[in-house]
Amino acid sequence: MNIKNDALSLILEASDKKTLEEIKLQFVGRSGKLTTLLKELPKVPLERRPAIGQLANEVKEAIENAIESQESGIKNSELSRKKETIDITAPGIEPKIGHLHPMTQVISDVVDVFKGIGFQAAEGPEIETDHYNFEVLNIPKDHPSRDTQMTFYLDTKESKVTPGEIILRTQTSAMQGRVMQKIKPPVRVIVPGKNFRYEQVDASHGFEFWQVEGFCVDTHIRLTDLFGTIDYVLRKLMGQDVELKFATTNFPFVEPGVDTYMKCTVCKGKGCSFCKFAGWSEIMPAGMIHPNVLKAVGYDPQEVSGFAFAIGLSRLVTLRYRMDDLYDF
Numbered sequence: 001m002n003i004k005n006d007a008l009s010l011i012l013e014a015s016d017k018k019t020l021e022e023i024k025l026q027f028v029g030r031s032g033k034l035t036t037l038l039k040e041l042p043k044v045p046l047e048r049r050p051a052i053g054q055l056a057n058e059v060k061e062a063i064e065n066a067i068e069s070q071e072s073g074i075k076n077s078e079l080s081r082k083k084e085t086i087d088i089t090a091p092g093i094e095p096k097i098g099h100l101h102p103m104t105q106v107i108s109d110v111v112d113v114f115k116g117i118g119f120q121a122a123e124g125p126e127i128e129t130d131h132y133n134f135e136v137l138n139i140p141k142d143h144p145s146r147d148t149q150m151t152f153y154l155d156t157k158e159s160k161v162t163p164g165e166i167i168l169r170t171q172t173s174a175m176q177g178r179v180m181q182k183i184k185p186p187v188r189v190i191v192p193g194k195n196f197r198y199e200q201v202d203a204s205h206g207f208e209f210w211q212v213e214g215f216c217v218d219t220h221i222r223l224t225d226l227f228g229t230i231d232y233v234l235r236k237l238m239g240q241d242v243e244l245k246f247a248t249t250n251f252p253f254v255e256p257g258v259d260t261y262m263k264c265t266v267c268k269g270k271g272c273s274f275c276k277f278a279g280w281s282e283i284m285p286a287g288m289i290h291p292n293v294l295k296a297v298g299y300d301p302q303e304v305s306g307f308a309f310a311i312g313l314s315r316l317v318t319l320r321y322r323m324d325d326l327y328d329f
């Protein structure tokens with residue numbers, strides 16, 4: 001039985017066809033160990049011969065089977081090794097390098113369009129003071145519109161700051177005061193950025209949202225300048241065939257206030273899930289800057305006037321890329 005075990009362990013270790021041939025000769029060849037043993041069979045007492053003969057045949061068969069299966073194993077691994085060979089002349093596989101986030105793409109397009117008509121882009125702090133976020137914008141502490149802004153207040157217990165004075169900005173308009181206090185008119189600035197409101201999160205609301213704030217102050221700026229600017233910008237961004245309508249509205253920092261609606265680009269106004277079946281999407285609140293705001297930043301409302309607007313970027317991205325769920329952002 002040692003013959004069988006010896007043979008099987010050699011076979012399992014063999015890694016090429018030649019070694020296997022040698023093992024075959026060594027055990028079951030014409031002068032192999034097993035064959036030699038079988039030649040001794042006539043010397044064995046007659047009654048034991050059939051049993052030994054049968055055992056020898058079984059061992060022979062086992063060795064031959066093992067050699068065969070090891071052989072095909074070697075063949076397979078050789079084949080797969082051949083497949084792995086690198087063909088340096090083969091054309092390469094183009095790597096997937098991804099793309100900019102839809103929001104980033106839209107922001108950069110918006111900035112480009114505004115730069116074309118003389119606006120500069122500025123960035124402001126996301127952690128803002130109550131003063132710039134509300135007071136300067138004609139929203140004093142007791143103003144009812146503060147209720148709708150759902151503000152996040154920073155915990156200032158450990159500091160000298162009066163509680164409630166430091167917040168996460170609720171609107172990029174907070175930059176109006178910061179910019180206008182530094183620059184004398186003419187001013188043309190846009191501020192892309194993130195805002196934060198304490199909102200229930202669902203498919204169309206998030207606790208943070210992107211806006212591009214914009215404002216322009218100069219002598220003789222009129223409401224028609226605002227309409228022209230909005231019309232130009234939205235056509236550049238959304239296509240020449242966009243349809244717009246304006247409605248009056250009320251924000252404390254503008255007088256008069258204007259809401260811009262764009263006909264849904266998906267359903268052409270018939271109503272669909274993208275426009276929440278309204279046919280039109282509110283896309284750009286705007287208006288003429290309130291004289292109180294101009295005064296608060298040190299401008300003279302008798303000399304200069306201006307307009308301000310905010311573009312809801314999420315809405316722009318959803319309409320452009322036809323996304324119907326804010327979670328996709």
Ligand SMILES: [Zn+2]
Nearest residue numbers: 264267272275
């Ligand atoms: Zn629609």
